Amino acid sequence: MIFTPRTPRIIAARKLQKRRDRDKAGQFLAEGPQAVRSALAAGVVLELFGTPEALNRYGDLAMEAPVVSPVDDEAIAALTETVQPQGLVAVCEQIDVPLAEALAKEPRLVAVAVEIRDPGNAGTILRTADAAGAGTVIFAGDAVDPYNGKCVRASAGSLFNVDVVRAPLTIVDELRDYGLQVLATTGTGETDLDSVELGKPTAWLFGSEAHGLGPELLKAADARVRVPIYGGAESLNLAAAAAVCLYASARAQRSVSPGDPRSVSPGDHHESAV
Amino acid sequence: MIFTPRTPRIIAARKLQKRRDRDKAGQFLAEGPQAVRSALAAGVVLELFGTPEALNRYGDLAMEAPVVSPVDDEAIAALTETVQPQGLVAVCEQIDVPLAEALAKEPRLVAVAVEIRDPGNAGTILRTADAAGAGTVIFAGDAVDPYNGKCVRASAGSLFNVDVVRAPLTIVDELRDYGLQVLATTGTGETDLDSVELGKPTAWLFGSEAHGLGPELLKAADARVRVPIYGGAESLNLAAAAAVCLYASARAQRSVSPGDPRSVSPGDHHESAV
CATH class of the missing domain: 3.30.1330.30 (Ribosomal protein L30/S12)
Structure with missing residues (x-):
């Protein structure tokens, strides 16, 4: 039949x-x-x-x-x-897990999509976070449904590779309790991406392209980080900014001292310990 | 009226x-x-x-x-x-310039969109290249029209900030004649992004998401570079890969020796000379 x-x-x-x-x-x-x-x-x-x-x-x-x-x-x-x-x-x-369950695994790199409404952007963040080695991707606040068809397609399978979490906006304290520094991405951040200590376990907060991150989250984060703009562009789009930040973390975490209890083994071609 | x-x-x-x-x-x-x-x-x-x-x-x-x-x-x-x-x-x-005119300005960073058909992707590459400080963006081969409405919108103004060039596919020799190393991005590249010498003037070739770069261009390039994948994802999408590669170049070029005739002055927060 x-x-x-x-x-x-x-x-x-x-x-x-x-x-x-x-x-x-x-x-x-x-x-x-x-x-x-x-x-x-x-x-x-x-x-x-x-x-x-x-x-x-x-x-x-x-x-x-x-x-x-x-x-x-x-x-x-x-x-x-x-x-x-x-x-x-x-x-x-559906495969999302509670926040505490994901954080109990002590992920070294976490991406938080904050109130991101566009399913294509959300799926791209899943894919990019997975590629950069982030174990957990959190959809915070009134974000798009991670199981939206367009999000699933844009994630290109990565939805199934990472721990997906749906959480309220008030998660910064809990992230910090699990030893993660919390970095907010914003074009007006006081800290340049190149001057943040990225070897530490890190949760990145990414806001929507239309509205960015709200004042409460910006204030709650450990630092507000801007990706440097070298040309005439006003900003990067969300997917590009997330890729630059997550890969900067991935690279820095692979070059930290092996004494770090959460350090990652450097791959063949990556920079070894400083 | x-x-x-x-x-x-x-x-x-x-x-x-x-x-x-x-x-x-x-x-x-x-x-x-x-x-x-x-x-x-x-x-x-x-x-x-x-x-x-x-x-x-x-x-x-x-x-x-x-x-x-x-x-x-x-x-x-x-x-x-x-x-x-x-x-x-x-x-x-329309503002595009001939290839020779753009290269005569000796740009240190060039992005080449090879046969990219999706106007949103092409516009995002313009925006990301501009943000990373690339002075020239080349639309090579049968690529989307850079003046397509969706491309113009996705570029968020960057179309007007960089030298836009429309060129045939056979441009690798000319790029090299102007002192640029030519790097082809591909998931199967023999070289990891972290092991390429990125301080030199560089032209990055980006292929379409559907077909990647063709064998002639892969062969003609000085190296075939893959962005490392640390998680379960098969690959990055085009915009994310371009952002990671262009920013890796921007960062490396700002930390090269000041003796380099084409070196860029390091900004306040950037790494100074090695």
């Missing part, structure tokens, strides 16, 4: 395109082979829908999924949001 | 939303106060259209423009592409 858009399980899965229904079910959709592969590796796939062609082409993924259901082209089109869906959609369990 | 969508000058300006008409006229549109301010500073505004409210609110801009024409809300809506236009649109002269 091949599912159509009128098959009850497709109708139910399609509802997961809406935030309210995702919240109620505790589930979400991940589309495309890259996201499905990451979701399977994370062990959160409940059911994999695919066209017969896609299930054949990605037989390794179909083999790993607990339930596999062939669907017709119309059903795939109804479940996916991209113009050229690649024929695969997985229903996944 | 207030211009309406049926006024001939509005009809003519509206055509500039199409690439063919932009190419023919050698003109383009810049919308919103930030872009208009940068365009005026660059001396390339031919005519400023604005609603009476916007012309009143941004009186300083209206004062500087060579020709100012009040328009009605419908005319602004017809000329702009954003949901909430801020009431200002400038007709500008």
Whole structure:
């Protein structure tokens, strides 16, 4: 049997395109082979829908999924949001964890997306934070749903690689209690990125492109950091600023003294201990 | 007289939303106060259209423009592409310069957008390159038109701050002739970003997110550089990778020996000579 858009399980899965229904079910959709592969590796796939062609082409993924259901082209089109869906959609369990659980693992690098509403920006921060080795990404305050389809796609699988946390805005004290210095990014910061001590465990706060960080968070942070602007630009966009800050931390943390209890082993090509 | 969508000058300006008409006229549109301010500073505004409210609110801009024409809300809506236009649109002269003219200024940092088709990505590269102090941004091969409305908006004024060049793909030799090392970004590069000598004058090649750089350019470059990935992500997106590479260059160039004839004066907070 091949599912159509009128098959009850497709109708139910399609509802997961809406935030309210995702919240109620505790589930979400991940589309495309890259996201499905990451979701399977994370062990959160409940059911994999695919066209017969896609299930054949990605037989390794179909083999790993607990339930596999062939669907017709119309059903795939109804479940996916991209113009050229690649024929695969997985229903996944939501995977965010409580703040305390994530921080108990003592991550050395944490990215906090503060009230970021644009799902593409939020997904890009997930991807960039994961690439830079951040173990935890926190969606703070009235931020976009991390399970929004566009956010999942922009994260390119990284949603499944990091600890995702949904938290209120009042998290600075708790971050600090776990030994993290809290750095607020802002174009008007009193500290230049190049003069911050970045070898320490760090949580970076990134505000929305439209409004930046609010005064309470700016005040609560240990320092307000600006990325230096060398040319005529007024600022960087959110994704670029996050990439520069997170990679500056990643690099500095890999060149700290091995005596640091949380130090990371330097890779082959990275700077060794100072 | 207030211009309406049926006024001939509005009809003519509206055509500039199409690439063919932009190419023919050698003109383009810049919308919103930030872009208009940068365009005026660059001396390339031919005519400023604005609603009476916007012309009143941004009186300083209206004062500087060579020709100012009040328009009605419908005319602004017809000329702009954003949901909430801020009431200002400038007709500008195209500003790109020949490759040789840009390179004759001996820029120390050059960004090359190779066959990048997405106008948002191209505009972000312009903005990030400008912020990192790159004096020249080259659109190489079959890239998006730098004067595409979405590219202009994403550049946030940086289109007017740097030397923009449109060039064919075969530019590596010419870049090298002007003393620039040519670095190709690729996830499979043989060299880690942290082990490249970045203090030298550098041109970075960035390929499209979909296809990366082609084999000829990869081969022609002096080195193929990968941004290290510390977590589970497969790669960075284009804007993030460009930000990390360009800022790594900016930082290294500000910490080179002052004996270098092209060295940049270190800013207050930057690392001084090694």
